[in-house]
Each structure stands twice: as structure tokens, then as C-alpha cells.
Amino acid sequence: xxxxxxxxxxxxxxxxxxxxxxxxxxxxxxxxxxxxxxxxxxxxxxxxxxxxxxxxxxxxxxxxxxxxxxxxxxxxxxxxxxxxxxxxxxxxxxxxxxxxxxxxxxxxxxxxxxxxxxxxxxxxxxxxxxxxxxxxxxxxxxxxxxxxxxxxxxxxxxxxxxxxxxxxxxxxxxxxxxxxxxxxxxxxxxxxxxxxxxxxxxxxxxxxxxxxxxxxxxxxxxxxxxxxxxxxxxxxxxxxxxxxxxxxxxxxxxxxxxxxxxxxxxxxxxxxxxxxxxxxxxxxxxxxxxxxxxxxxxxxxxxxxxxxxxxxxxxxxxxxxxxxxxxxxxxxxxxxxxxxxxxxxxxxxxxxxxxxxxxxxxxxxxxxxxxxxxxxxxxxxxxxxxxxxxxxxxxxxxxxxxxxxxxxxxxxxxxxxxxxxxxxxxxxxxxxxxxxxxxxxxxxxxxxxxxxxxxxxxxxxxxxxxxxxxxxxxxxxxxxxxxxxxxxxxxxxxxxxxxxxxxxxxxxxxxxxxxxxxxxxxxxxxxxxxxxxxxxxxxxxxxxxxxxxxxxxxxxxxxxxxxxxxxxxxxxxxxxxxxxxxxxxxxxxxxxxxxxxxxxxxxxxxxxxxxxxxxxxxxxxxxxxxxxxxxxxxxxxxxxxxxxxxxxxxxxxxxxxxxxxxxxxxxxxxxxxxxxxxxxxxxxxxxxxxxxxxxxxxxxxxxxxxxxxxxxxxxxxxxxxxxxxxxxxxxxxxxxxxxxxxxxxxxxxxxxxxxxxxxxxxxxxxxxxxxxxxxxxxxxxxxxxxxxxxxxxxxxxxxxxxxxxxxxxxxxxxxxxxxxxxxxxxxxxxxxxxxxxxx
RNA sequence: GCCCUCGUGGUGAAAUGGUAGACACAAAGGACUUAAAAUCCUUGCCCGCAAGGGAGUGACAGUUCGAGUCUGUCCGAGGGCACCA
Numbered sequence: 001x002x003x004x005x006x007x008x009x010x011x012x013x014x015x016x017x018x019x020x021x022x023x024x025x026x027x028x029x030x031x032x033x034x035x036x037x038x039x040x041x042x043x044x045x046x047x048x049x050x051x052x053x054x055x056x057x058x059x060x061x062x063x064x065x066x067x068x069x070x071x072x073x074x075x076x077x078x079x080x081x082x083x084x085x086x087x088x089x090x091x092x093x094x095x096x097x098x099x100x101x102x103x104x105x106x107x108x109x110x111x112x113x114x115x116x117x118x119x120x121x122x123x124x125x126x127x128x129x130x131x132x133x134x135x136x137x138x139x140x141x142x143x144x145x146x147x148x149x150x151x152x153x154x155x156x157x158x159x160x161x162x163x164x165x166x167x168x169x170x171x172x173x174x175x176x177x178x179x180x181x182x183x184x185x186x187x188x189x190x191x192x193x194x195x196x197x198x199x200x201x202x203x204x205x206x207x208x209x210x211x212x213x214x215x216x217x218x219x220x221x222x223x224x225x226x227x228x229x230x231x232x233x234x235x236x237x238x239x240x241x242x243x244x245x246x247x248x249x250x251x252x253x254x255x256x257x258x259x260x261x262x263x264x265x266x267x268x269x270x271x272x273x274x275x276x277x278x279x280x281x282x283x284x285x286x287x288x289x290x291x292x293x294x295x296x297x298x299x300x301x302x303x304x305x306x307x308x309x310x311x312x313x314x315x316x317x318x319x320x321x322x323x324x325x326x327x328x329x330x331x332x333x334x335x336x337x338x339x340x341x342x343x344x345x346x347x348x349x350x351x352x353x354x355x356x357x358x359x360x361x362x363x364x365x366x367x368x369x370x371x372x373x374x375x376x377x378x379x380x381x382x383x384x385x386x387x388x389x390x391x392x393x394x395x396x397x398x399x400x401x402x403x404x405x406x407x408x409x410x411x412x413x414x415x416x417x418x419x420x421x422x423x424x425x426x427x428x429x430x431x432x433x434x435x436x437x438x439x440x441x442x443x444x445x446x447x448x449x450x451x452x453x454x455x456x457x458x459x460x461x462x463x464x465x466x467x468x469x470x471x472x473x474x475x476x477x478x479x480x481x482x483x484x485x486x487x488x489x490x491x492x493x494x495x496x497x498x499x500x501x502x503x504x505x506x507x508x509x510x511x512x513x514x515x516x517x518x519x520x521x522x523x524x525x526x527x528x529x530x531x532x533x534x535x536x537x538x539x540x541x542x543x544x545x546x547x548x549x550x551x552x553x554x555x556x557x558x559x560x561x562x563x564x565x566x567x568x569x570x571x572x573x574x575x576x577x578x579x580x581x582x583x584x585x586x587x588x589x590x591x592x593x594x595x596x597x598x599x600x601x602x603x604x605x606x607x608x609x610x611x612x613x614x615x616x617x618x619x620x621x622x623x624x625x626x627x628x629x630x631x632x633x634x635x636x637x638x639x640x641x642x643x644x645x646x647x648x649x650x651x652x653x654x655x656x657x658x659x660x661x662x663x664x665x666x667x668x669x670x671x672x673x674x675x676x677x678x679x680x681x682x683x684x685x686x687x688x689x690x691x692x693x694x695x696x697x698x699x700x701x702x703x704x705x706x707x708x709x710x711x712x713x714x715x716x717x718x719x720x721x722x723x724x725x726x727x728x729x730x731x732x733x734x735x736x737x738x739x740x741x742x743x744x745x746x747x748x749x750x751x752x753x754x755x756x757x758x759x760x761x762x763x764x765x766x767x768x769x770x771x772x773x774x775x776x777x778x779x780x781x782x783x784x785x786x787x788x789x790x791x792x793x794x795x796x797x798x799x800x801x802x803x804x805x806x807x808x809x810x811x812x813x814x815x816x817x818x819x820x821x822x823x824x825x826x827x828x829x830x831x832x833x834x835x836x837x838x839x
Numbered sequence: 840g841c842c843c844u845c846g847u848g849g850u851g852a853a854a855u856g857g858u859a860g861a862c863a864c865a866a867a868g869g870a871c872u873u874a875a876a877a878u879c880c881u882u883g884c885c886c887g888c889a890a891g892g893g894a895g896u897g898a899c900a901g902u903u904c905g906a907g908u909c910u911g912u913c914c915g916a917g918g919g920c921a922c923c924a
Contacts, residue, residue: 217919221920537919635851635864648864711862784858837904
């Protein structure tokens with residue numbers, strides 16, 4: 001018998017699926033399942049990470065579809081962004097052409113994987129057909145008050161000449177250019193995401209199908225803290241509002257500290273020593289770690305603030321480098337005894353340190369009257385007048401009510417989450433549909449004027465923003481009044497594009513509005529979203545914000561959370577290779593060298609820079625799509641990293657052939673004598689395999705499901721010669737192949753078409769598990785003596801304890817172990833274990 | 840510094856508190872072959888021809904008849920946040 005030609009069946013069934021495709025329609029009788037993988041950036045070619053991501057999604061989509069769900073499984077392109085602009089500049093191409101070409105290549109590659117994607121729903125964010133709706137959404141959001149304009153310090157990337165969001169700054173460097181980021185003050189557009197801070201935090205609790213890890217990361221990112229604001233009066237009449245989460249330590253306050261950007265500091269801007277201080281502060285390090293570890297320094301304003309609870313006590317007011325203007329109120333009171341930063345600061349400037357918490361468990365912080373380090377643990381209040389003896393929680397409550405009674409402050413909640421800066425000074429993005437009028441006002445473009453198209457004749461080689469530099473593009477008129485106006489030349493952060501594409505997929509061809517409420521309400525939320533954990537915070541948080549923004553004041557939409565289930569898959573890793581000069585070698589290059597002459601590094605995520613990449617296309621050409629898909633899932637749990645190995649794929653390919661051979665053998669098996677007992681056992685065993693595979697797919701343990709398929713296939717092979725009617729054998733094989741279908745669709749279709757004939761395709765349903773066959777009449781019971789395994793016994797199911805004991809004691813090894821000993825206790829767990837405890 | 844996750848053979852990994860190492864890769868030995876490839880079988884730490892026994896899931900304690908699994912402390916690796924008051 002011959003091997004199957006994998007390249008041929010790949011082509012054959014991909015064409016077949018194309019002809020027999022069945023686009024999902026709204027069908028209220030059928031349960032829907034929206035399966036979505038994070039859409040790719042069209043960088044040129046697909047990489048193994050895409051293969052893994054989309055294979056996981058495809059297994060689920062095909063499985064759900066076979067189970068009778070109405071499955072939506074679309075794909076699109078996150079096609080705006082800087083690489084297109086950079087590549088276009090280097091190769092003197094139009095970003096649009098470069099992007100289109102990449103999309104065409106990558107689409108063909110994805111199709112060669114045999115994914116069950118409905119390409120009729122394809123969208124691309126750089127298409128006018130997409131971004132015009134995004135502009136309409138932007139205007140809606142503006143009208144809902146969710147778009148605001150603020151002048152702020154921004155992270156300026158001097159290489160890419162663009163503003164970066166905080167999240168795009170990694171260790172003080174631009175996330176793409178790796179250039180050291182500078183601070184610059186600019187007027188920017190923001191989405192008012194902080195309006196939803198509390199909701200975004202609270203609703204995490206409803207996301208039961210998300211990994212806890214991701215929820216925790218979002219929780220920390222939003223960073224809620226409960227505290228209170230207190231007004232301090234400065235001698236001379238001014239007031240400073242501070243924020244603290246430890247109002248209970250107010251009697252330990254020995255100074256105030258302000259941010260350099262605090263409004264009160266404006267009056268010092270002419271003082272030379274202040275400017276000098278400001279300059280040194282801004283020069284301190286660039287990486288976040290350096291900032292965090294920088295020495296605490298301050299500037300004495302000379303002001304004295306009145307302590308709100310201690311008569312006639314004043315405390316000095318400093319400007320300090322460790323106070324941030326954009327958290328809380330940009331001012332704090334310092335309590336050196338119970339906050340390490342304040343402690344360091346107080347030591348440096350020889351400020352008073354007053355202990356107000358007596359630790360529950362003795363520490364050496366406060367011994368010998370010489371306070372060593374800050375204590376921030378549990379304890380009771382001391383040196384605090386009316387708060388004395390209360391614990392921290394009680395003291396907080398008491399002092400807040402006192403503050404509120406005196407009307408010098410109130411309980412407040414602070415969030416770490418800041419508004420989302422969305423302006424980018426780049427060309428290849430969605431133009432922000434706003435215009436500037438002569439009187440200085442800024443208004444949205446009339447919706448009837450949309451889209452605001454990107455011009456095609458731009459000079460990408462000039463520095464700065466190409467739209468700003470364009471000769472005519474920014475000149476426009478305001479439709480309402482006919483007056484001349486200037487367009488906003490910034491474009492939107494590409495995170496905006498990906499914050500609603502999953503909504504667009506519900507009605508991707510709709511021309512007059514971004515989405516149709518009926519489709520949205522039917523398909524959303526995404527039942528299973530699959531992608532890399534690197535998007536755990538930003539993309540997901542922004543998408544959750546968008547869903548709420550769309551929901552706001554719109555009663556027709558009843559979806560709040562966009563992604564019901566989330567799965568984060570691991571990366572694809574490979575060993576790294578270097579030659580003796582230390583330059584990276586690709587696996588192919590390395591294989592040409594003598595092993596002793598190359599340095600082999602540990603497996604790391606495949607990356608172009610380390611050259612440890614394997615090209616999916618060439619692998620598909622050698623082994624076929626099924627083997628690649630199979631290998632991507634077989635070696636590790638889907639949420640963990642996987643190590644690429646050539647042997648592994650080769651093994652997957654061999655298994656493809658083994659299944660094919662088994663199928664051929666069964667087809668040519670001819671009829672055999674049957675024995676009822678053997679048949680019953682056979683059916684029961686196969687059913688157990690089918691049941692396990694089903695449960696494992698449901699639990700997303702795809703690697704274990706694959707291990708079970710290996711076992712099941714071996715079982716079939718071993719039973720070929722047994723007394724089993726061929727009709728029954730064919731039935732079991734058909735069921736088994738169907739469970740392989742989500743993993744290896746090409747091979748499975750080829751096998752099924754042989755097993756079931758021409759109309760097999762309409763009959764592909766997930767096998768029904770016969771529950772009655774899962775129950776065994778016999779069970780294997782473990783026999784232990786003093787908790788140690790001493791034997792196994794096969795007995796009738798539900799055997800009684802005394803019968804089991806009798807049988808067990810007859811086993812030689814058990815008898816030996818119990819000899820001369822008295823059994824003092826017996827632990828019996830029905831159908832599982834018997835444990836004899838002896839003296 | 841704070842928070843989280845994970846430590847199981849040569850490797851990737853399985854294991855509702857109840858047979859540790861399923862399944863796969865690699866390795867060694869064997870079968871088939873003139874030979875090789877392919878395929879198949881066996882082995883996997885210590886004692887033993889074997890039956891069997893001992894040790895064993897990062898370390899040390901604890902809970903339990905029984906712990907890879909639960910609890911505590913420590914060590915190691917990875918990830919997130921990072922002057923957030």
C-alpha cells in the first residue's frame with residue numbers, strides 16, 4: 001500500500017472546502033459560537049506563532065461546528081502602522097501597495113494551512129471601507145464626551161518622530177525603534193478611558209472564562225486605591241490638597257511634598273535654584289528602573305503648612321522628585337516612620353520622624369529611640385491623640401470621618417489607569433476627523449463628509465508628520481458654515497483599529513454604519529478569543545473600553561464585555577545558534593557547520609533578530625499542512641511555549657501516514673468471524689477513547705487529546721486481526737477519524753470520503769458517545785499495605801469490602817506482606833483502593 | 840522593592856488527594872536485511888537471573904490511612920508592575 005500524497009490532498013480538500021463553503025447566517029434556532037483569533041499585522045509572511053495561534057482557533061472552530069454550533073470564524077488584517085511606512089520609505093514603495101502585497105501573500109499562506117476561515121468576511125483596517133466607520137465611531141464618542149483634548153507631557157520618540165503611549169515605552173525606550181524616549185509637551189487627543197476605571201475593574205469579576213493571570217494584570221494596571229484628600233493650609237493663606245491612602249498616619253506627618261509640576265510651583269519658576277533643581281530632576285535616568293531607584297531629592301520651598309490636627313504645629317513644604325503630578329493630587333504628606341520613601345527623604349533632609357503605629361509583633365524598627373527604616377505593617381496607633389489604641393482600619397475610618405466633619409477633605413478613590421492618548425504624528429493611520437476653525441474652536445467633521453481620506457501623494461522622506469507637511473491636504477472647509485478650516489493632521493493610534501474589529505466582523509459589508517445592532521447582538525460577545533499574552537493588558541482593556549463606549553446611551557445594544565472566553569497561547573521557540581565570532585546563524589546555516597564550531601543557545605521565542613526562525617511555508621511544502629498543525633499542538637499544552645523540533649514534525653508526518661495506512665487496511669480488511677464478547681470490549685474501548693478526546697478538547701488540553709488519539713490509533717491497529725465484524729470496525733474507524741478532523745482536516749476528509757462515499761461531507765458530525773458503553777463490568781483495584789502499593793486486582797464493579805478483602809488476601813504478595821502482622825484498620829474506597837494498616 | 844506563576848526521566852510532558860512518568864522525541868540494545876533506509880520489539884535510578892524490593896516529582900517541615908496534587912518556610916526559574924503616596 002502506498003503513502004498518501006500530502007501535497008495533493010492539501011490542494012484537493014482546500015478546493016473542495018472553497019466550493020462547499022457555507023457562510024454563517026443569523027439563525028436564532030441554532031446556538032452560535034464566535035471563534036476569533038487575534039488578527040495579524042501584515043508584515044510580509046506568516047510565522048510559526050501565527051500557525052500555532054490559528055491552528056488552536058481552527059481546532060475549536062471545526063470542533064464546535066461539528067457539534068452543531070452556528071460558527072463565526074473570520075479573519076482580517078491589522079494593516080495600519082509604522083512598519084508599512086518604514087518599509088515603504090526604504091523601498092520607495094507606496095505603503096498601501098506594500099501592505100496589499102503582504103496581505104495577498106499571507107492570505108495564501110494561511111489558506112494553505114486549511115483553516116476553516118470564512119474569507120467572505122475579510123476586513124482590513126487600512127481600507128477606507130473600514131476606517132470611515134472608525135471615524136464615524138470617533139465622532140460618536142466625541143459627542144458622548146469620551147474624546148477629550150489635553151495638553152500633556154508626552155513620550156516623544158526622536159527616531160520615529162512620534163508620540164508614544166506610556167505602554168509603548170519599554171524601559172524608557174520606544175517599543176519599536178528602541179530609541180531613548182524624551183519628554184515633550186503637546187496638545188493631544190485622548191479617549192476618556194478613566195471614566196470607566198471602576199467599571200472595567202469591577203466587571204473583571206464577570207469574566208469567568210478568562211485566565212486569572214490576565215485578570216490580575218488588568219486589575220493591577222487599573223490600580224484602584226482607596227484613600228482620602230486632605231487640605232493643608234499654608235501660612236499666608238494658600239491651600240494644598242494632598243492624597244493619601246494612609247490618613248491614619250496623619251499625626252506622623254512631618255512634611256509635605258509636591259510634584260515639580262504642581263501648580264503651586266509655578267511661582268518659583270523665576271527662582272534660579274528651583275529651575276536648577278527641576279533640571280537635575282528631569283535628567284535623572286531614563287529607564288523606569290533607574291527612576292525608581294534614583295535618590296530621593298527635594299527642594300525646600302520655604303513654605304510652612306499648618307498641621308490640620310495639631311495646634312500650632314507647622315511642617316515644611318518641599319518639592320520632591322518622587323511625586324507624580326498625574327496620580328492623586330500631585331501632593332502628599334510625608335510620614336517617614338511608616339513609608340520607606342518618606343523615610344529616605346526625611347533622613348536626607350534631617351526632618352522629624354514620629355512613630356504613630358506600634359507594630360503588632362515586635363520589630364527592631366523603633367528600638368533605642370533611633371528609628372531604623374519605615375514600618376508599614378499591622379499595628380495599633382500611638383502618639384495620635386484621639387486615634388490612640390485603634391488599629392489601622394479603625395483609625396482610617398475615624399480620621400476620615402473627622403476630616404469630613406471639619407470639611408478639610410473627603411474620602412476618595414484613585415486609579416493608576418490614565419486616559420488613553422491616541423494622537424500619532426504619522427501618515428499610515430486613520431485620520432482623526434476633526435477640524436480647526438479660525439476662531440480657535442475644534443469641531444468634528446460632518447458625518448456626511450466621511451471618510452477623511454489619506455492622501456496618496458505624500459513625501460515620506462521629510463522629517464516629522466507627512467500629513468502636516470502635505471501642501472494642500474489639511475486645507476478644508478467647514479461644511480456647516482462654509483468657512484475655511486484646517487484638518488487635524490494627527491492619525492489614530494493603531495490600537496484604536498483593533499479595538500472594534502471584532503464588532504465589524506458581525507456585519508463586515510454594511511456600508512452606511514459601522515455595525516448592525518441585530519448582528520451585533522446575535523454574534524457578540526466573542527465566545528473564544530485566542531491570542532498572545534503580550535496583549536493581556538492594552539488591546540484587551542481598550543477593546544473592553546470600546547464596547548462600553550458603544551454601549552453608552554445606546555439601548556439597542558446589550559453587550560458589555562466583548563470577549564466571553566479568552567485563551568492566551570504560548571510562543572514557538574527554537575534553539576539559537578551563533579558562530580565563533582558571535583553572529584547569529586539560522587538553523588539552516590548552523591546545520592552546515594561542524595557542531596563543535598557553533599554555539600548552541602537555549603530555546604527562545606523565534607525572532608528575526610536571532611535568526612532562529614523556521615519558515616512555515618517551506619515546512620508545509622515538505623510535510624503537508626496536517627503534520628504542521630498536529631505538531632504545533634502535540635508537544636506542549638497550548639498555553640505554554642512549545643519548542644520547534646524537526647524530529648517532532650517528521651514524527652507527525654509519519655503519524656499522518658500511519659493513520660492513512662490503518663484506514664487502507666480497514667478498507668481492505670474483508671469480513672471476519674465475530675465474537676460477541678470481543679466486539680463488546682472493542683466498542684467499549686473505542687467509546688472511551690472518543691469520550692476522553694471530546695472532554696479533553698472541551699478542556700482545551702489539546703496535547704493530551706492528541707496523546708489519546710495516538711493510543712486510539714494503536715488500539716485499532718492491534719485489533720485488526722481480532723474477531724470483529726468489518727462493518728463494526730468501519731463504524732469505529734469513522735468515529736475516530738471524525739475526532740481527528742479538527743486537527744488534521746485534509747487527511748480526515750480523505751479518509752472519510754473513502755469510508756463513507758460521496759456524500760460524506762454532509763455527514764460530518766461529532767461522534768455521539770454511547771454512555772452505556774463507558775461503564776465497565778470489571779475494575780482494577782489497587783491493594784496497599786500501609787499506604788504502599790503491593791498489588792493490583794481485577795474484580796467485578798461495586799464489589800463489597802469483605803469480598804474484596806477475601807480475594808486480596810489470597811494474593812501471594814499481599815499474604816506475604818500481612819504475615820505475622822495484625823491488620824488494625826482497613827481503608828476501602830469503592831472501585832478504587834483497599835489499604836491495610838498493620839501494627 | 841511589590842504582585843503572580845511554575846519547579847516531575849536525557850527532552851517536551853501526563854496524572855478528579857488513591858498504580859508517578861500516559862503520549863511523543865532522543866538514546867541504547869535487538870529483529871528483519873548482503874547492507875542501509877523504513878518498520879517492529881525491548882530497556883530506561885539502585886539491588887536482583889527472576890519474582891520482588893528500595894529510593895524517587897527543587898529542599899525541609901506539616902495535615903492525611905495515603906501528597907506531584909493540600910498548608911507553611913526556604914531555594915531556583917520565568918512573567919507582570921515599578922517612586923501610584
